[in-house]
Amino acid sequence: KILPGGQKSYSNKVGGRSDDRTGATHEMVKALYVYLVRHAESKNNSRDLHDSRASTSMALPSPKEPSSPKEPRLSPLKEGYLEKNVEEENGELSITSDVLLPSPRPGREPDPGLTGRGKEQAKAVAELLRKIRDDPKTEPRLRPSFVYTSGFQRALETCYPIAESLNLPPRFHQDLHEEGGVFEGPRRGIRRESYPLHFGMNSNQMCQVLPGLQGTENIPEQGWWVGGQEPPNNAQKRANRCAEWLWKMAEEQGCDESFPEESSGAVVCVTHGLFMDRLIKALAGLDPHLGSMLIMTSNCAYWLVQLRIDHDENTPRIAVMAACNVVDHVPMSIRTGHSICGIAHCQPSYM
Numbered sequence: 001k002i003l004p005g006g007q008k009s010y011s012n013k014v015g016g017r018s019d020d021r022t023g024a025t026h027e028m029v030k031a032l033y034v035y036l037v038r039h040a041e042s043k044n045n046s047r048d049l050h051d052s053r054a055s056t057s058m059a060l061p062s063p064k065e066p067s068s069p070k071e072p073r074l075s076p077l078k079e080g081y082l083e084k085n086v087e088e089e090n091g092e093l094s095i096t097s098d099v100l101l102p103s104p105r106p107g108r109e110p111d112p113g114l115t116g117r118g119k120e121q122a123k124a125v126a127e128l129l130r131k132i133r134d135d136p137k138t139e140p141r142l143r144p145s146f147v148y149t150s151g152f153q154r155a156l157e158t159c160y161p162i163a164e165s166l167n168l169p170p171r172f173h174q175d176l177h178e179e180g181g182v183f184e185g186p187r188r189g190i191r192r193e194s195y196p197l198h199f200g201m202n203s204n205q206m207c208q209v210l211p212g213l214q215g216t217e218n219i220p221e222q223g224w225w226v227g228g229q230e231p232p233n234n235a236q237k238r239a240n241r242c243a244e245w246l247w248k249m250a251e252e253q254g255c256d257e258s259f260p261e262e263s264s265g266a267v268v269c270v271t272h273g274l275f276m277d278r279l280i281k282a283l284a285g286l287d288p289h290l291g292s293m294l295i296m297t298s299n300c301a302y303w304l305v306q307l308r309i310d311h312d313e314n315t316p317r318i319a320v321m322a323a324c325n326v327v328d329h330v331p332m333s334i335r336t337g338h339s340i341c342g343i344a345h346c347q348p349s350y351m
Contacts, residue, residue, distance in 0.1 A: 029310040030254035033142055033266040033322070034246055036280070036303040037125060037162070038273050041118035041336045042154040044108045045273075045299070110182045110198040114157045117334045121300040126161035128329040129268065133166060141255050144168070145265025149210070150176035150272065151200055151224040156210040158300065159270045163212065166268075172206065172215040174224065175242040178272035183229040191229070199223030236288050239278035246283065247317060250307040273297050273338050283307070283319040296338040298347050301327035 041047070114122065133143045147170045149159040155176070163170040180187055184195040200223040201209070203216035216224075230238075246267070255263035271279070277295040281288055283305060297303065304323035310316055327335065327347045337346030 029257040029308065029312075030250060031141065031257055031309070032246070032250035032254035032307045034305045034307060035129070035144060035266060035268045036276055036297075036305060037158070037268060037270050038276055038297040038299060038301055038338075039114075039118075039150075039152070039154045039158040039270060040121040040125075041115050041299045043112035043115060045336065045339065046115050047117065047336045108186070110184050111153050111200055113153045117336065118154070118299065119157070120334045121330050121336070122158045122161050124330045124334075125158075125300040125302065126165040129162060130165040139260055139263070141260050141263035141266060143265045144268045146267045147171065147270070148173045148176060148267065149213075149270040150178070151206060151219075152177055152182070152272070153201065153209060155270050155272065156201075156206060156213070160210050162268065162270065163210070170210055170213050172213055172219075172224075173242075173245075173269070175238050175245065176269055176271040177225075177275065179230065179232070179235040179274040179278065181228070181230040182223070182225040185229075197227035198225065199227050200225035235275070236278060236282075239275065239282040239288070242279055243282035247307060247309075250309055254307065254309060274340065276303070277340065280305070280321075284321070285317075285319070294340050294343065296340055296343075296345055297325050298327040298330070298338055299336045300330050301325045301347070 129144045132138055133145075144166055145168065147159065147163050147166065147168045149155045149170055149172060151172055151174070159170050182198045182200040184198060185191050199220075202221050202223050203219045206216055206219070206224070207213050246269075249267065253264050273296070276297050278288065280286075280295050280303060281293070286293065302323070303321065303325065306320035306322050308318040308320055310318070325347060332348070335346060337344060339345075
């Protein structure tokens, strides 16, 4: 390859690169940037359901009906009970440990679409990604160039303006779906066995929601999901599998850090809140158990993750969280947050 100034660069068979001054080969440092985008607001997580009760803080028990001190409350984090300490002083409640809100509503929809607010959020993140790509100051490796989405309706509808604004063909990825899959009834707690099975959309239905969607050729006619609720262990295996898919992509199409201008661009994955918690931990090699640390992401917020590979180092894989839960592009008037295990939060505006 001829470089500016007439210099030559050579690569060996295992991906090494020569130093133009010494001629010595070395293992290249590769990097791939991934935008993990949470879907926009759907009917299951609208502001009316949980964000109005706690915009920037956790909802607390009503002072009119105080809980008795050290009253155990069923924890959705694990089976059994989690002790919480609530002390009543002068008629007011003080919280000395995390307060967990009740489990999600039993009347949740298996595969809801976006709300009107959610569609505006999707337009906002699509516009941001377009601006990032078109800004001449943006490095090539940061420019969104590939778009993947889960098969849920809310993800497909979120992906629609993203793919349209970037003029990129969206691609379905089986492993990006929300924890649990497409199922009816409550996410946690007591579930009866008589819930009807749901299978999600088939290829034709998905392409009606997101025209030009690729990767749907092998989806069964009944739908992309197998039916029933996915066990947590399977969700964790899927997060690990999805992390490996992204690391493999970094190996195959990540750019050499010494030649960032050669990058083929960044990857955008439209996925879901609970699964993002597992996926980010899997990429970073963190404890996969949900209770060890909770990673919350607002609707249409993104995480920018650099997957860095350097085989010359003792730690050849490094996941750099370059940006976390970025949501400033979504106007405060249409912003909604996230709720994990009953803990709700909505990122305030600092602009």
